[in-house]
Amino acid sequence: MKTFNIDSREHYRNKVFPSPFHERQAALNENREWSRWYDYLSVPAYTCSTMEYFAGRNTCGVFDLTPMTKHRITGPDALTFLNRLVTRDMTKVKPGRVGYSVWCDDRGQVIDDGTVFHLHEGDYRLCSQEHQIDWLLINARGFDVSVVEDTHDVAALALQGPTSCAVLKKMNLPEVESITPFGLKHFDFEGTQLTVSRTGYTGDLGYELWIDPDHAGVLWDRLFEAGELHGIQPMGSEALELLRIEAGFILAGEDFAPAMHTVRHRNTRSPFELGLGWLVDFDKPVFNGRRALLREKAEGSRYALVKLDIEDNKPAEHAYVYDTRGRNIGWVTSAMWSPSAKKNIALATVETPHGETGEKMKVEIYYQRELKWHRKMADAVVVRDAFWDPPRRRATPPADF
């Protein structure tokens, strides 16, 4: 089943569509506020984004992932196709494993980032922030591979937080606790197949659940029944945004401008400039952007994406970043007060050679008190690790809480 029909010209009567979880979401959406995520209605916050954030760090939260752009890649050449598409070595992502990836244009500039799920031997799902079918089909020419966008054929939920494994166990998914980080398993569920991957966008223990849209409602119901005694909460996009910044995960369109959408060519970024050099494998003889990235590696990058630990408690959203002599060297792309790390944190883009771990910087913060604007030049330091990275994220089997 498709989640909605765009084959009819009448689609214009609705500018946005309900997700397959909509009825359940609407019943819980006490704020009665909806946002748009491409084709779907999405919930910014059901009740209170702070409480939903803490569910993700303390119990578990459920987020509707259905609007995420999804593709299915199958056929004898699926692996070689993917290996030329992305910068990392996909031969290492075995069946039942998931690989975070970036893909570039010929200039070595990042088109998008996303996750590749090796569902079965030679059968992959690629999830991306932006629409990618044009680029994927350009790349598929000459390969014996089938590439389709199936966003509307798959319903998906993220279940994130320390009690998430306990909830799945309660749902009687056999050996779900044996899934290691970036692993996945398929389960028989209510007469269909449920795929569970140990992945997420929160930097904590968590899973993502994939099912056909016809079974979306029953999945939601079973999940919430199982989670009742484990503090399960629906989670909106505002809470997820806080969770991903704490985890140090970047977001296309926010922390970098995707190359296919960028008019001013200097505003695109390479994987190195996004701190994703570890995803570039030059041992592969051919992949998109290889030549440009080799040159960049030899000659140096223009920018660095850094994690900043900023003094004081005033969130540094949209702030300029300066070196210690007061020269403007960059800007903040995402910022928040981290309730879990108890730090004032930010992701920022700075010009190289700035951006070394431990480097001191200044951040120009504008903040408001009872409508009056204030400005603070706050001290900041570049840190290497994610602001939130608990051991439970990696423990297998995970604890119940």
Next chain:
Amino acid sequence: MKKHDAIVIGAGHNGITNAAFLAKAGMDVLLVEKNEWIGGAAVSRNLHEDWIYSNCSYVCSLLRPEIYRALDLARYGLQVVPYGGSVTMTEDGDYLASYTDEDASRRELMRHSPRDADATHRFERDIMRQCRFIRQFLLRTAPDPTSFKPRDLMELLHIGREFWALGEETIYDTMRFYTMSIAEFLDEYFEHPLIKASHCGSGIIGSAMGVMSPGTAYVLLHHAMGDVDGSAGAWGFARGGMGAITQAMHGCFADHGGTTLTGSGVAQILVKNGQVSGVALDNGDEHHADIVVSNMTLPRTFLECMDPRDLRPEFLEKCRNFKIRGSSGKLNIALEGMPKFTALKGNRELMKADMHLIDSVERLERAYDDWKDGTWSRDPYIDMLIPSLTDPTMAPPGKHFMSVFVQYVPPKIRGRDWTDADRDGFRDTVLGQIEDYAPGFRDLIAHVEVRTPRELENEVGLTEGNIFQGELTMDQLLFNRPIPGYAQYRGPVKGLWMCGSSNHPGGGVMAAPGANAAREILADRRKPNTVPEGWLDD
């Protein structure tokens, strides 16, 4: 007789803009116009009962916002209101729509081709890269590449720097854009014939080239580089019709002490001892000034309104060779009610949109074949709007004004002049075409104004009926527009200036040639500059 500081010939949008900037600098300016009314091709006229037509140009996007602001056109009554979307209807009763809502537009593309829906991002990015490059030269005078004057060298350097700043990929693309056909260019992005056809129109409007002719990719850019309130590529209606633009410009001109004479055209631009001395009008009156600015087309100015003995033969030969070929016509229709397009099934949003009746690139190319044969297209390209659905001033409530731009329409019918019978035949072709898509349409018609290149030349003064005052091809752009060596708005005779769309940066209701020419004149006369520079788009 009183001597003016300057005489501007032709009260179209460029002429009035030029006159207004000169008047704002304190000059005593006389504006002369052959018609009883002002506006040129940006005009609103009442020809039937309570209907107002935008008789020639019909939508607004290219009008430079810097000029809008500098002439304070809002204060003089101009309002530009964006309209929503576009739709391309097919013969089999389907359509491809573009909506004001980005997601709905994407889904509409997906309905025809999911891949093309995504490719649209790449397409729009590449178009916008080129538009940003071109836009910054709109309110600048093109340099003379053969001159060694510091100013020309600086300007050449500026172009070079900006070109280099485009980045490797876009530099290559730029050369391709100026030389490719729109059909070839679209093939690099899209697979679906209807999606390609829907983008093709912008590549040929106003041009006597086919969708498969080299150079038409640039014409698409020319239509995409405008904006409404910073919304790039958007188009809008001037409230009250396109005449509202020239009326507001004229309000500014008059407010700064300008004088306007209508109802008698210029018979000849007077030259004494190698210097212009004024103009002689058709009614026998003479008016004098040391500066004469022509907003007429290049051929009309030099081949019709000047004594050839005052000009060099080589220059005259280049004026004769200037490519200014008529390719379009227009029907302005008063409707007693709302037409019903079968394909739209009551979609009100698309009734307000820009409507086209075309299926494929090939069908468009065949329409051009008829032009080459010296006749109007039997299956023409139509760009059609119902402004009265957006603008309540255009028609009585419940009744409608429909603007129908038609291409291709040749300046001559197989080498001979148009006759009234030809004009009626052309009208029936177009009305029949619309009737095919909207049965019962002809029964709604209360009045039709038909404009072939003959009417456009005789009434508006557009040579051969070319709406851009000259083809927008590489050989006639930037420092080659209108002809090499004369791209700085300066005519071949002392005191003679050119401010029409024959000059850089070309046609469309942009007002940039008029403004740029005023800046040059003021600099030449050491007057304070009143003409704005272009806003930075960094």
